[in-house]
Amino acid sequence: MLGFSLRSLWNRRFVAGLTVLAISLSVALILGVERLRDGARDSFANSASGIDLIVAPRGNSVQILMATVFGVGGTGTGMTWDSFEWLEDRPEVAWAVPIQMGDNHRGYPVIGTDASYFEHFRHSGGQPLSLAAGTFFTGDMADAAVVGAEVAARFGYAPGAVIVNAHGSGEVSFDLHDDAPFTISGVLAPTGTAVDRMVFVTLEGFDTLHAQDDAPLADPLDPAAMPADGHGEDDAHDDHDAQDDHDVHDAHHDHEAHGDHEGTEAGHGHEPDRINAVYVGLIDRTNVLGLQRAVNERPSGALSAVLPAVALAELWGIAGTAERAMRLMAWAVALAGMIGMVVMLSATLDTRRREFAILRSVGATPARIFGLIVTEAAILSAAGLILGLVLLSVATFVTDPILSARFGLRLGLNVFGASELATLFVIFCAGLLASLVPAVRVYRMTLADGLSVRL
Amino acid sequence: MHPLRIERLVYRWPGAERSTLGIGALSLASGESLFLYGPSGCGKSTLLSAIAGVVDVPKGVIHVADQDIGAVCGGTRDRFRVDHIGMIFQVFNLVPWLSALENVLLPCTFSQRRRARAGDNPARTARRLLDELGLSDPSLASKQAHELSVGQQQRVAAARALIGTPDLILADEPTSALDEATKAAFVDLLARECAEAGTALLFVSHDRSLERHFDRGVDFLALNGGAA
Structure with missing residues (x-):
């Protein structure tokens, strides 16, 4: 099934590549915003460190x-x-x-x-x-x-x-x-x-x-x-x-x-x-x-x-609106990436009807074709996550010296915390969930089409 | 064992006023090839769908390899189909993003029975089939399906239907996109391969000129007399 999905995606590698890129950008953005925020908060909290x-x-x-x-x-x-x-x-x-x-x-x-x-x-x-x-x-x-x-x-x-x-x-x-x-x-x-x-x-x-x-x-x-x-x-x-x-x-x-x-x-x-x-x-x-x-x-x-720490936290709370706006923006980009994937998967469904009918004629059950679509979405999402992490690491590597010198922000290099893993997991699950939309359509379509291969 | 046995089949599409199919009796022996001819739109494809178990038929009317198609349902029917039936369509038989060889091997990936019957090395069997069907050029086997000509595609589809020697091959106007010369050669090859493998062949077409390649021919309109 995995090999099948990979081959199928490879056949549409240009659009699939764009989809992966969109997802990866949103992943990099979400994690980047999160890291910047953590870095900013740390640097903020540290601006009076040593003073009791x-x-x-x-x-x-x-x-x-x-x-x-x-x-x-x-x-x-x-x-x-x-x-x-x-x-x-x-x-x-x-x-x-x-x-x-x-x-x-x-x-x-x-x-x-x-x-x-x-x-x-x-x-x-x-x-x-x-x-x-x-x-x-x-x-x-x-x-x-x-x-x-x-x-x-x-x-x-x-x-x-x-x-x-x-x-x-x-x-x-x-x-x-x-x-x-x-x-x-x-x-x-x-x-x-x-x-x-x-x-x-x-x-x-x-x-x-x-x-x-x-x-x-x-x-x-x-x-x-x-x-x-x-x-x-x-x-x-x-x-x-x-x-x-x-x-x-x-x-x-x-x-x-x-x-x-x-x-x-x-x-x-x-x-x-x-x-x-x-x-x-x-x-x-x-x-x-x-x-x-x-x-x-x-x-x-x-x-x-x-107490500097307490007052800093209070001050950070005041600045929290901007921080929330930034996060909201990042998640909106992620949503756009997901919608892009659903659009890509859905748009090809009509042209792939024949393909699904052929697969059914050689024994693939509708459930299997459903699985094919979900697997494709999983591959796209996973590739997007990995590429996103690569993008983020490269961006962090390049900008870390600048950020730390100019703004005192120190972004961790390649350290994926539990919350970041949780974020990645949520994005992956959202990708799978989003793919259910085209997958359910395919399921119904294959049941209705049967083996008749129409133009 | 009869690869195909139909008795008193009456079928009406859901919501349709008249029955599309009304067949008293039709059966095929192992290795037998049957040419079923009739004009377009008279229900030939519906009959093939019924045999393939894609449309719901009553119990006890269609038996494929002695299995009552009406008695099994859902995914079981899909698996049963690939185990016992090979199919060839009019055009666009192949999954475009797989190579010719991979297309031929598709039934073996979905059916253990077909894989087991394709020999120790299904890929070698597939190459032999392609070879016998006139696709001996090794570069053809690794080409993507959409890079092949229509005639080549139909021969790859025939190889896919034949691999793992199913009990029955259903061919739904597979020659309609081929020119005259290729047409005759294709049908001849298909019928011969089926006979050699002991696979029954049900070949549906509107083109009576092909009838001579088969063991017997049946007029679908006459056969379908039961349809009111």
Whole structure:
């Protein structure tokens, strides 16, 4: 039966080939979309790997995540350095990285942080940041900047270049901090994450820009981020306006920076007045919920502690519509492929009536001819699946280096997971099921025609 | 054993007002060849369909190889047909995507009895049959059926009907697409092969000039007198 079907298909190899191609394209598309989606989700989920908790002024967790990890939007009012120190001193905290935001460099977000950022940040499944050129800045390089790969590529930056930042987050800004230029010390290697689009400066450098500024703009849509920060900082300051805060802080800084903290926290040479967020790593990750509760319940500092993984999942859920649309599209293509096969099998039935009558005259039962059609469909489907996998593998092989370099997507090579096998099985069964339409027609036809061989 | 025995056959197509067939008695002995002639559309093909078991006939009226065709049904009838009957049609006898040789061997793939009777090596038997039917060129055997001429196709069909020596061969106007010279040669070959193999041959045609090649001839209109 198999040989028969193969011979019969070979006789119609051009149309059969086209049918196989249509099926294979749909298979490759379905699995490709699925893999891209998985790759995108992994890369997305990995964009904050290594960070156990993000602490920021009270706000929506997705907003905090967007601002800190992706450099989009802001976290509203700043949190005090005291809050940072409180966090850093918690026994379960292994490390804490301060983050300042709110400036941009020609549209790219500027992050104020210290050298520990480069040490602790992880991307794409736990890889540390690495440099394409130059060096990371250290505590005593106040006017140093490290730029992400995309920023460097777009503007042709190399270590030694001098850049000027602007206030706010817009692409075009007239509020340039041209009195406070930075010298690029290093260019990061591509990560495929938002880090590629970021400019990193030291806390001290970031603060220099803002010597006359107050806290970053509050998001009017977020009530928690409205300028009510004073309440949370009663332990450190009285209810001053922002300008006074700076003054008080400067004195405060003189006392403390050279006092009890200097020896233990050498990483933070400069202690800014306000920061926007803190990346926190724990000694034991199982304590993360306890610390989150402690932060959220801390009476004196309206803070939110965000679990990056949870917030990323939430964000991914928002982006899920596009993902579903993509899958729907892929399955629609598969449906078109199946319909193409049914059309091909059905269209030839009339011209093959004679063939079926001959087969019946030499002893083939109608059931056998039914089986012939189903077998042909099975061969077409199976060939389509195999060719589709080949196409997918070739496409993956060719595009994997590009995707991983440019988008941080890593598609597995030739690894067929259980869900992919299930998908293939579903497509194969759909092919068989679809073939029942022409097969049933043939069955009826052969019974009605008998052996009479009409033109 | 009679390859074919018909008694009091009356058949009416479902929904038809008159009976198409009304045959009192017709039988064939082993190796006997019968020429059944009559005009087109008089029911000859219906008779062949009834014998082949494609149309439903009552029990006890048609026996092929002593088996009551009306008593078996469905797939059993299909298998019985290939075991005992070889068939040749007017035109387009062959499966176009198979080679001539594979077409000849078709009954052996569907019938164990035919395969068993085709000798140790059915392919060799098939080649011998093709050879005897004038298709000795080995390249012809491997050609696809649609590449052959009509005359060659009919001879391949004859070889297919003959392989595995069935009890009965039904030939439904197999010469209608052939020219005069080929026609006579084909019928002569077919009748001789059947006689040698001991296979009964029921040959239906409207062309009485072929009658001389057969043991006896019967006028279908006279035979079918029972049809009202």
